Amino acid sequence: MLSLRDLSKSFGGVVAVDRVTLEVRAGEVHALIGPNGAGKTTLIHQVSGSLPADTGQILFEERDITRLAAHERVRAGLARSYQVTSLFRRFSVLDNLALAVQARSGSSFSFWRPLAAERALFDEARDIAARINLTRVDIPAASLSHGEQRALEVGLALATRPKLVLLDEPMAGMGLEESKRMIDLVRRVRESVTVLLVEHDMDAVFRLADRISVMVNGRLIATGAPEAIRRNEEVRRAYLGDELAA
């Protein structure tokens, strides 16, 4: 579904992403792991469109989206969540989700009809809130707990009804309980959406992923089934170390 070919990005003299070629198959959960600074988030930025690629191609459902504007990619079905929580903090949870639903349901160059009258929008927003297990929908997003905010992060991406979602470290900063809930959430999400998951939490990665790709210093050094990756010598040296003894 998503095909990255020879994707590269440099900042000044520093090569952040070095000729990465990667395939994400429809329906799978594909995890992208690697040490800090490996270039994972830069890669995600390029796929979502916040950073232009220096060289290479990005194909989404056979379509070349390398030069497509970020908001157009969302329209095409490619959504993302952010590593550092990025919400509409002063808006309520419901309003946050409704905004995302609104974006894909008709034009917002509408100046007369009160938004409050659009029940369908808010009903769908409530549905999504239920799916991500957020019950208090009328409080401002800023008042949510960290775990709830991370869930809302994912929820916002889901509300755009994507075909593929880029989850950038959804478990960032979470304790054990919250992580378990997030793993459940991702499991539910993958039933209808293809997932490219960037994560450091190895427990989550090995539980969720169908395939794993490993990035080190901007280069992709391995791709494969979880077991294969676990046993891969190069990967163990560069990243896993002795943490994952079978």
Next chain:
Amino acid sequence: MSGILFLEQTLNSLQFGLMLFLLAAGLTLVFGIMDMINLAHGSLYMIGAYLMATLAEATGSFWVALPLALVATALVGAALEVSLLRRLYERDHLTQVLATFAVILIANEVVRMIWGNQSLMLNPPAGLTGPVTLPGGMQYASYRLLIIGVGAAVAVCLYLLVTRTRMGMLVRAGASNREMAVAMGVNIRRLFTIVFALGAALCALAGAMLGPILAVQVGMGENILILAFVVIVIGGIGSIRGAFVGALLVGLVDTMGRALLPIAFAKLFSPPVASNLGPSVSSILIYVLMAAVLFLRPQGLFPARG
């Protein structure tokens, strides 16, 4: 156009540009290090000019009054920073714009209350009121040559200060990464006050030197402030080098534009059109320049920030 006219305009550009640099240098440092838009910078320029005029009158000597005016304005600047401006560093740009705009209003009125509405006389130093004959036979106002000299000397001193002294290093560090500078134990508060006072002194110098040429009156700050902002946007926020290049560029484009465009237009268009178009197009030239720089190289010519 004659060679003499060209040379004269070049010297005028240099003179104007160097004075703009004095203003822009302080502004860009404050902006670069403290991330603060300071509209009151123009007010310090005005206060410097007023203090200079008054002190020159009182002491009867340009050269005695000048250092006094610089010190006095630096003190005013420091006081302003300590009492008010340091509260604005953490605030958003809109708040800074509005607060310093309020300072402009207050400063203008205080100056009016003390000195009245009439513009003040400021005479060039004795002995420099007449023209000087340059090699090649051209006559040029000796005072303007002094301005060029002073401006260039200050530019060199600033360069040495920023690149060769410890304080300069701290300033540069602060300009490129404030958090890092703080983390390394720099006494940020004192550094800020010093930088601000230095900027104020530079403003006063510009005001004092330009006083004999331009009018010393309320509102003189606003007109030149906007040019200073154009300079630092073009040059790159936080960069002294950028301020220098930007100021010379703006001085050149503005002065040459005003001198050359009417002549060029007169050759191309009919007299009424030329006389209308000429001045207005020259006025907007520097803004066109700024818009172009922002479009092509949004960080400015010499961005200080990483």
Next chain:
Amino acid sequence: MRILLVALVAAAFPWAMHALGQDFYTSFATRVLIYAMAAASLNLVLGYGGMVSFGHAAFFGAGAYIVAILAAEGITSLWIAWPVAVAVAALAALVIGAISLRTRGVYFIMITLAFAQMMYYVFVSLKAYGGDDGLSLPGRSSIGLGVSLSNDFVWYYIVLALLALVLFLLHRLLHARFGRVIEAIRENETRATAIGYPVYRYQLLCFVISGAVAGLAGALIVNQTSYAGPTLLHWVQSGTLMIMVILGGVGRFWGGPIGAAVLLVLEEVFSASPLLGPYALHWQLPVGLILLAVVLFAPQGLAGALAKRSQ
């Protein structure tokens, strides 16, 4: 409910003043209404849109100048002059916005400022239309229909009606989809893009609408003062409009009108008041101090303070 009260007071005002023999205040109130409109237009783009435009006076002044220029050329009907003024202001906003909105932060502030200065110099250079001295308007725009706008009474109600219409339309816009998106963009532009909104287009349209309303206010002000001068376009005028918005409450619906009313009343009180005596000329000083106080200690402005009180 409060709106009804305000509307009643506004409607009854000229009669009350006439009865008290203070017709001057009706003219003053008209001026307040016009600036309320200008401030409301800035609040749309600044408060709701989060775009700190320091060149708003350009649209205000352009609207004023267009009406004056058309009048000088013999076109005095408001049915032609006013829409043209609005259209020109909107066009200017389109051009300035299209370029400026490619930048962010302080660069946006600077470039809007630069464009406003450009327009200032363009109008100053129009020697045929007054140049530095500006252009006077011999009489108010004609409305036809057998009614004359030179009557201050009638003029007040025309302005009041227009302000009410503008505020009503703004209210609808802000509560419709468009308004929500604009506020979302202000809150978190990156996220707005990430959920599929073409941010630039929304901001540009907001900018143009705001400029158009400012142009209308400009057409009204030149009729009010019978004069269009370059100072209307000066960046200090932009600053004044910003002061109004912040005094009233940036991003709050009544922020523009409240701020305009407060600032103009303060100006009037300080400059005419026997309190200040010989210092009355220096009314800008207390205004500056009040602005400073508001900015530092009450950034939500007066509308914000009122809202907190009623909670």
